[in-house]
Amino acid sequence: MAKAFWEAVKDRRSIYGFSNEQVVPQERIEEIVKDAIKHTPSPFNSQSTRIVLLFGEQSNKLWQFTLDALRKVTDEKQFGETEKKINGAFASGYGTVLFFEDQTVVNHLVNSFPLYADRFPVWSQHTNAMHQFVIWTGLEAEGLGASLQHYNPLIDADVQKEWGIPESWRMTAQMPFGRPLAEPGEKEFSDIDARLKIFK
Numbered sequence: 168m169a170k171a172f173w174e175a176v177k178d179r180r181s182i183y184g185f186s187n188e189q190v191v192p193q194e195r196i197e198e199i200v201k202d203a204i205k206h207t208p209s210p211f212n213s214q215s216t217r218i219v220l221l222f223g224e225q226s227n228k229l230w231q232f233t234l235d236a237l238r239k240v241t242d243e244k245q246f247g248e249t250e251k252k253i254n255g256a257f258a259s260g261y262g263t264v265l266f267f268e269d270q271t272v273v274n275h276l277v278n279s280f281p282l283y284a285d286r287f288p289v290w291s292q293h294t295n296a297m298h299q300f301v302i303w304t305g306l307e308a309e310g311l312g313a314s315l316q317h318y319n320p321l322i323d324a325d326v327q328k329e330w331g332i333p334e335s336w337r338m339t340a341q342m343p344f345g346r347p348l349a350e351p352g353e354k355e356f357s358d359i360d361a362r363l364k365i366f367k
Contacts, residue, residue, distance in 0.1 A: 175308035182312030183256040185345030191309045193222060199305035207298045210290035215272040216298045217336050219265040230258035232325040233318050260345030264302055267336040268295050295339050312347030315340050
C-alpha cells in the first residue's frame with residue numbers, strides 16, 4: 168500500500184544505490200508521471216514542463232551516454248571512481264526520469280507579457296522543480312528510491328539525438344530510480360525557528 172502523503176514527504180531522500188528489481192508495475196510509474204504532469208502547477212497555467220521516462224535498457228543507454236561524456240572531461244586517474252558511481256548509484260536502477268522545460272512556451276510568455284519578461288525563465292524553473300518533487304515523492308510513496316542528478320549539458324546532444332527530443336526542450340535534471348539497497352544516512356536539520364516567522 169502506498170504511503171500517506173506526509174509520510175512520503177518526510178521519507179523522501181537521495182538514494183545512491185538501488186537495484187533494477189520491479190517494485191511496482193511500470194504502469195503505476197507511468198501513472199505517477201502523468202498525474203504529476205497534469206496536476207503540478209505552472210505560471211499562467213503555461214504547462215511548460217516536459218518529461219521523458221526511460222525504463223530498462225533505455226535507461227542504461229542514458230547512463231552509458233553519461234559515462235562516455237564524463238570520460239572526455241574527467242582525469243584518467245579519477246575516472247574509475249566516476250564509473251563506479253554511475254554504474255552503482257544510477258545505471259543500476261529500474262529507470263530514469265528526464266526533466267525538460269519547453270523554451271517555446273517560455274519565450275511565448277516572455278513576448279506576450281513584457282511586464283514579467285524577466286521572471287518567466289525563473290518561474291519556468293520553479294514549475295520544473297515542483298514536478299521533480301511531486302514525482303520523487305510519488306516514487307517514494309510506492310517504495311522506490313531516487314536521486315536528482317544534473318549531467319546536462321554534457322549529455323544533451325546525445326539525448327536529443329537518441330530519443331528525438333525537440334530542440335526547444337531544455338534539459339534540467341535526471342532522476343534515476345529503483346529499489347533502495349540501503350537506508351540513507353541520518354539527516355541534520357537546522358533550527359526551524361531560524362527559518363520561519365509566524366505572525367498572529
